[in-house]
Each structure stands twice: as structure tokens, then as C-alpha cells.
Amino acid sequence: MSAVDSVGPEAVPQLQAQVEQIIAEAKKQGASACEVAVSVEQGLSTSVRQGEVETVEFNRDQGFGITLYVGQRKGSASTSASGDAAIRETVAAALAIAKHASEDEAAGLADAALMARELPQLDLYHAWAISPEQAIEQALRCEAAAFAADQRIKNADGTTLNTHQGCRVYGNSHGFVAGYASTRHSLSCVMIAEDGGQMQRDYWYDVNRQGELLADAAGIGQRAAQRAVSRLGARPVPTCEVPVLFSAELATGLFGHFLAAISGGNLY
Template sequence: MTQTSSGRGLPSVAELTALVEQALAEAGRQGATAAEVAATASQGLSAKVRQGEVDTLEHMRDRGLAVSVYFGQRKGEASSADYTHAAIGETVQAACEIARHTSEDPCAGLADAELMARNVPELDLYHPWALSADAAIELARETEAAALAVDPRLTNSEGAEVSTGEGVRVYGNTQGFVGGFPASQHSLSCVVLGSEGDAMQRDFWYTAARAPEWLQAAAEVGREAGRRTAARLGARRLSTRRVPVIFDPAMARGLVGHFVGAISGGNLYRRASFLVDHLGERVFPEGFAIREEPHLPGALGSAPFDGEGVATRERDLVADGILQGYVLSSYSARKLGMQTTANAGGVHNLTVEPGERGLDELIADIGEGLLVTQLMGQGVNTVTGDYSRGAAGFWIEGGEIAYPVEEITIAGNLAEMFRSITAVGRDVDTRGSIRTGSLVVEGMTVAGE
């Protein structure tokens, strides 16, 4: 692994490792039977431009030390932003005082020693961007100008923003594991407003990546934000009907996120999920597959180990439509009588196996239905699977987009929706830890007028 940071003020992995080891040693001196420590440092720059003028300009710097100690199966936690020797001792002492007053939890404790990451791969996660404030402002201006130039009906914006960030994290515990690495993430985004008569529409676009050269060009981001907003002008409502629904990749990512929530340990051991006790059962159609790929070089969801030092690995969550595994930390795994899946802190590049058709082909295939490009509201019940959300997008007729639609609601049940997925697009969105193309759901209730 790369052991250095940019030299622009971030501590190195070695420097944070020394702090972590100091805190672990201090925990032992204060009587803790086990301990874990995470030291983090980050910095970044963000510039937002609206109507060509600078709206906000921020320089961010942050650091922290989080300590968890165990006295048997009693746990205490404390944190500090002070890296001094005295502050570390006080933070450990505070955690120990808390642990001495908490009740025992039979599932509390560190991840098992044999699961710790021993060979940490280089995943190409660190690409700092030496971006000055002036250059960031100009990029944001270029993005916004490109958006507003798309169509004369685009008369306003909520701004274009350029962000760059880098950080270092080191985690260690008394199982003999200490590991860390630097990482970076950069983005450009733009939100555009358009009007036609008395009606106004809003849409956006963004790009995000580990390296600045992997981002879409500023003008491309702006043009896509402008195109999406202009396409929504003249939106209509629909009468209530039951039709096939296509979730575009960004909306499909949220749908897969609901699945992840339903198979996450916390919801499972509380029995607050419609997928409790579904391991080994069919939850998607035949041929449908979801794989976790934590070691993809340069990907936004890549990590060599999880938040507990457990080695990440490739695995199938869904194979041929059948649920193969859950999403568990050590604590939730013990609650369920299982083993952690190295998901303390979340999933890592959860990838829905793409199909062979692009979005235009999926639209042509369904003939008539709804393409969803925006979702609103929180109407998802993980316990029952009931799903009802406000939506906007495009009505499809004759295998083509006919007109934009708004002020509608789409409803169904997640268990039925997952089983009714008939196609996955090849248009995979890689801008996060869940990676999927468009998803076609055979039939949902669309409520409007």
C-alpha cells in the first residue's frame, strides 16, 4: 500500500499508525481486555458558482481519533480531535470509565482474529488533485455556462459545484491488526432550472471519481444537466394504471439499496425485514445476479478491509436469483449465530450483473410504460416491503419516449418487485458503492389524476 499522503498537510499512514498503537497500548495499561482505535484525517476544497458568481468557497480540514474499549463484554467509546499524547490518554480513560458502567452484551467484542486482513492489496484509491480555489471556480463556471447554453428555456440554476477531497484512515485493534491507506474522491455537479409558461422544472447531473482525470469533463456535466432539465419541460400527469416501469441507473441504485437494507444484520436480528429467514431462497428471477467486488482498482466502493479490520473478499449475494448471503458486521453476525461478512461500514462495489441491452433498447422492448428518473419521499417499509414513492420521468408509447410526466406515485411491494425484474441494462452507474444499470419491473401501480 502507498504509505504517504500528498504532503499538503495530511499525516502519513505511518504517523497515524503510531497514534493508533499508542492508544491501544494505553488501553491495555488502563485495564481493558480488548480495544480498537481508528485515526482519521481529511482535507478538501469545494467551490460553488451560481449565475456566474461565487456562491460558496470552502476549505475543509478534519481529523479524529475514535477509541472503543472492552472490559470483558462491556464496551465504552470515546473520541477526540486532539492528537497530543495527553489527549489520547484522556480519551482512552474516558472510554474505560464508560465501559466500567455499562452492562454486559454477550455479542460485544472485536472481530475474530483469524478474519483480520493480513495481505492488504493496493487498490489505486489515492489520486490527490492539486486544485486551486481559482481553478475550481473556473471549472464550476464552465459547468454552469454549458448547462444554461443547452436551451433558451433554461434561465436559472441552483449552482454548479466542484469538490475535491482526500483523507487517510488507520484502524487497529488488540487482535494484532493495524492497517490503513490514503484515499481520494472528487466530483463536479450542476443543478439547472427551466421554465415554460407558468411551469418550472429542475434536474441535475454529476460525476464522481477517485482521480480527477476519470471525471467527466465540466462541459459534459453541464450539458447533461441542461439536457435533462430541458427534457422535463412540458411534463404532464397520468391517470392511474398498472404498467411496466423502468428505473434509470441512478434510481435503480436506490432500489438495490432497499434490498441491501433488507438483508443487513441490524434489520435481520431485530426481525424488521421482509427478507428474514430467506437465505437460500429465490428473491429475484432466474439469471439475476448481484456480486460484491471490493477489490476493483480505483472504484469508489473499494476497500481492502472493513471497519473492523476484516479482510474483504469477492462473493455472490445473489446467484441465479437465489439469496446467497447477508450483509453483516461482527456484532450483527453474532446476534444471528453467523460469521461477519466484512461489511462493518457498508457494502463494497455491490454489482448487479448487467444485461446486453442499452436504455433505448429497454424502452423499445416494453412498448408502453414508465421511465422513472426521479423519486421523492420515504414511503418504503422494510418490515413489510411495501413501497410507495412520488416519482417523475417519461411516459413511453410505441417503444419510444412520448412525453415527460410528473406528480405521480408508483407503488408495489419490494418482494414482488424484485421477483418481477425482467431486464437489467448495460448502462451501469459506477458513481457509488452500488453499481447497476437500468432495471425493468414488469408491473407497478402508477397513480396520478
């Protein structure tokens, strides 16, 4: 499995070829069925605190994971290594696990008839040509706006700008192979408010597929400051039965717990 130069849509054909190579190796070694996910990712992360740059990090990762079956026995393995030897060794490792696993009548791939036939283009990939210097400038501007928003903002707990892009391809022994490229850009700010001996911390952020469409850095900092200050002076209330309103960011977590509870794996 050779290294992939790009992490954009142009990487999909090369990753599809790698998936097909891994599936062929799994069949060669004796797997009755298998599924493979190959990915390549890269990103930039910059963090500032108290007007100083804390971190500037670049990352680039490539690897694959395979789940294969020997009848109703299942084994999984993954690697970040590349090359034909890595494929053979990772498939062999998954196969060894499967041969020692207990049989499970529910194990296996979804029926071939359930594989997707039409794959919509979801416009998920928007690379952002932002330099480390520009990322640092945005993060510093965000934090500065937070400090200026209220005199009770006494400290910062980190402002971070992240930009990430990657490509992922999935395939299985039913003949299904497909992939997509995607991007994710974010700016977050965490501030600490202090008044009357009480300290409170809160945050705000924005996330977007397109970096140019992120909310204004100063606005994110101001919102983080306002949320931190709003926590000051909190007091307990007597036990009672009342309607409860969940803010949007908490409501998503509430639904997340519900979706996890009804997921097939957890029910099984």
C-alpha cells in the same frame, strides 16, 4: 498524538503508530479489547451560482474514534484533538461508558482468525493539483454550458467542484493494523427549467478518483440542463400495473436499501 503533515500514502506509518499508541493506552486503563480508527483529511470546495462565486472552502481535519470493551460491555468515544492528554481523556470517556453499559453477549471484536492477512493495493490515491482559480473556472464553464443548452433554463441552484484526499488507519487489540490513502474528486451542477408557469429542477455530476479523468465540465452542465427540461410537462397516469425501469442513479439507491436491510447491525 502529534499532527500529521501529509494526507497521502506517506501518512500511513505515522497513523499506524498513533493507532498502536491508543490501543496500548486502552489496555493500560483496563479495556479487555478495543478497535481504533485514526484519520486525516483535507479538501477544497468551490461553488458558483448565476455566474458568481458563492463559496471557496478549504478544510483539514484529523482525529480518532475508539470502541472498547470491558468484558461484554461496550463504550465508544471520539475526538478531533491531538496529543497524549487527548488520547488519555478519550479512552477514559469510552471506558466510563462501557462500565455503565449493559452486558451484550454479541458485543466484541471479530475472531482474531478472521483478520485479513493479505491486503491488495487498490490504487485509490491520486492527488489533483488544481488551484482555487482553476476550480472556479471549471465550475463557471459548467454552469455557462447549462444555461446555453436550452432557453428554458432560467436559473441555477449551484455548481460545485470538490477535491478531497485523506488517509485512514484501523487497528484492534488482535494485533491487526492497516490503512490506506484515497482521493475523491467531483463536479456537480443543479439547474432550474421554467416553461408555461411550471418549474422543474434536476442535476448531473461526475465523480472520479483522478481529477483529470472527470467528465468535461461543459458536458456535465449540458446534461443537467437536459434533465431539468425533460421534467417539464409531466402529467399523472392512471393507476395500473406495469413494468418499471429504474435509471442507474436511482437503481443504486434501491440496492442500497436492500443492503441496509440485510446488514448485520440492522438484523441484530
